[in-house]
Amino acid sequence: MTVTNNNLLVRPATEADAGPLIGVLAEAFHEGPLAEWLIPDADERRTVYYQYFRDAFYHGVEHGQVYTTSDQTAAAIWYPRLEPTPTDTRQRLEALERIAGVYAPKFVLLEEMFDAFHPDDPHHYLAYLAVDPTRQNRGIGAALLADYHRRLDQLGLPAYLEASNTSNRRLYLRLGYTAGPTIVLPAEGPIIWRMWRGAPTTTGGRTPFPRTRPRRRSL
Ligand SMILES: CC(C)(COP(=O)(O)OP(=O)(O)OC[C@H]1O[C@@H](n2cnc3c(N)ncnc32)[C@H](O)[C@@H]1OP(=O)(O)O)[C@@H](O)C(=O)NCCC(=O)NCCS
Numbered sequence: 001m002t003v004t005n006n007n008l009l010v011r012p013a014t015e016a017d018a019g020p021l022i023g024v025l026a027e028a029f030h031e032g033p034l035a036e037w038l039i040p041d042a043d044e045r046r047t048v049y050y051q052y053f054r055d056a057f058y059h060g061v062e063h064g065q066v067y068t069t070s071d072q073t074a075a076a077i078w079y080p081r082l083e084p085t086p087t088d089t090r091q092r093l094e095a096l097e098r099i100a101g102v103y104a105p106k107f108v109l110l111e112e113m114f115d116a117f118h119p120d121d122p123h124h125y126l127a128y129l130a131v132d133p134t135r136q137n138r139g140i141g142a143a144l145l146a147d148y149h150r151r152l153d154q155l156g157l158p159a160y161l162e163a164s165n166t167s168n169r170r171l172y173l174r175l176g177y178t179a180g181p182t183i184v185l186p187a188e189g190p191i192i193w194r195m196w197r198g199a200p201t202t203t204g205g206r207t208p209f210p211r212t213r214p215r216r217r218s219l
Helices: 016-028 035-039 043-062 089-116 140-155 166-174
Strands: 007-014 065-069 074-081 123-131 157-161 177-184 189-199
Touching: 007 140, 016 043, 016 065, 016 074, 016 123, 035 043, 035 089, 043 065, 043 074, 043 089, 043 123, 065 140, 089 157, 123 140, 140 157, 140 166, 157 166, 166 177, 166 189
Parallel strands: 123 157
Antiparallel strands: 007 065, 065 074, 074 123, 157 189, 177 189
């Protein structure tokens, strides 16, 4: 159990946390180069993001591991990926069209590229980390990560994530991640950094980078 430097308890999230945590995710991800690339109009982005993160939250609770703080101002959605996990591409395409409407093609492209460059080595994948914008820069995000890293270190497993800007990349570098080759999104899209945190007990400093060619798949 981790207590942040704001005396917040880090705990697993359940469906009962849906309301506040979907809001935290949608608002935290609302700004930034990736968000603006996905949906340039801020109002439309907010509408789509609430639906997108509603889907992401419930998927995380059902299939992954979601953590929050006792005041519900932060969310981390992790997925154990102990072997390569194929995506049901048709189902996902339909879901993204339902969620994002006319903006779906860029969401599809983003997920397709993330998927294509995903490492095959066993690891846990940090799909989303979000702190309420009014509570950022107080150590909450770092505390959520440290809590999960402790668990991974006990299991001897690495962590993988995609950093979407230089600010969050800085946080991950501080917490022991190595930046691998970037993903450059087309149509003047932002740069994404693939980041890996090795498990000291098993894989040491070895990283699965670089994969020279993307894995299969097209939606
Ligand atoms: C990234 C984030 C989870 C960090 O949580 P936090 O509680 O604000 O961070 P901490 O106080 O523990 O650590 C501060 C560091 O977080 C990063 N950070 C802070 N605010 C950020 C923001 N709005 N966007 C991206 N990174 C941010 C910076 O690296 C900062 O360190 P710095 O002093 O060198 O700038 C949080 O800021 C957030 O939700 N940002 C928007 C969504 C996002 O970028 N999520 C990560 C996706 S890969």
